[in-house]
Amino acid sequence: MRVLIVDDEPLARARLATLLKECDDVDIVGSVGDGETALSVLSETQPDVLLLDINMPGLDGKALAARLANRTRPQIVFCTAYEAHAVHAFDLGATDYLLKPVGVERLRDALKRVRQRLDAQPREHVAWLHARVRGEPVRMALDEVICLLAEEKYVIARRSGDQLLLDESLRQLEETYPDQLIRLHRNCLVPAHRLIGLKTLTDGRVLARLAGTDFSPEVSRRNLPALRKLLRLG
Structure with a gap:
């Protein structure tokens, strides 16, 4: 154990x-x-x-x-x-x-x-994302992901120490894992368990505090109420 x-x-x-x-x-x-x-x-x-x-x-x-x-x-x-x-x-x-x-x-x-x-319970199914490294297909566990960022034609999956390119769009990923991914803004999704807090800057912008990283992506005004509710409910 x-x-x-x-x-x-x-x-x-x-x-x-x-x-x-x-x-x-x-x-x-x-x-x-x-x-x-x-x-x-x-x-x-x-x-x-x-x-x-x-x-x-x-x-x-x-x-x-x-x-x-x-x-x-x-x-x-x-x-x-x-x-x-x-x-x-x-x-x-x-x-x-x-x-x-x-x-x-x-x-x-x-x-x-x-x-x-x-x-008495079956082991949880591991959610895998399909990525590419130097053109070769690889897979990565969703739990390893820090955040998913849309940049031009690709989605970049950031994890500790590196980042991988995904073929799926953010919308496809959000629809596939609706209970595991939350949207910060139109170009960013994060695993729900990564979100540990919010930080408001002097200029009014709000950043997300994520477990396991110093990277703090920005939160859109549209998504801010839902994220505050999620944090309030634990």
Whole structure:
């Protein structure tokens, strides 16, 4: 089982890592201190479960869980010092809710629940985009995409470290993946899970803050209300 630890307290992350070493069939694929970083490493680490704190700066645990609520993976196990969020946590589809300090037997029980839930569900279908590199066809997972930009005759798929040319138009991609892609303006789509915030400039323009990159594409006035609603609803 692939586990990603998400907690803003280094000591809490270290304790969970120590406890996980006492659990069978566990691979710690990462340990990060905030929700935005967790979002940015999901496609790279492919965790089966997040051990997720709730009270964190920026994108907190509940907001992150809401972003991932419709996915089979990763499952969410909250690890928090507060009982008050338990009802909302299960409303978000959490598999379990652990109170700090977490004990190893309680952690093993939570991981057992995760395995049972994953075994009962088929692995999610991976969405692939078809691109070209030096004229040769390749494919890339949609989860790897940072944004899709229309430039002249082509659509450019930007991902960490490079960019690829796609044959499909933005409209075709938007119609193919209506639940996974959101429009920022007429020349730009982004995967919904990448959008973590908005930034208003002094001249009134609004830029999108995307997980996993410093690139901030501009948002059109037409699409701004829908994006604000999406962020407000998590």
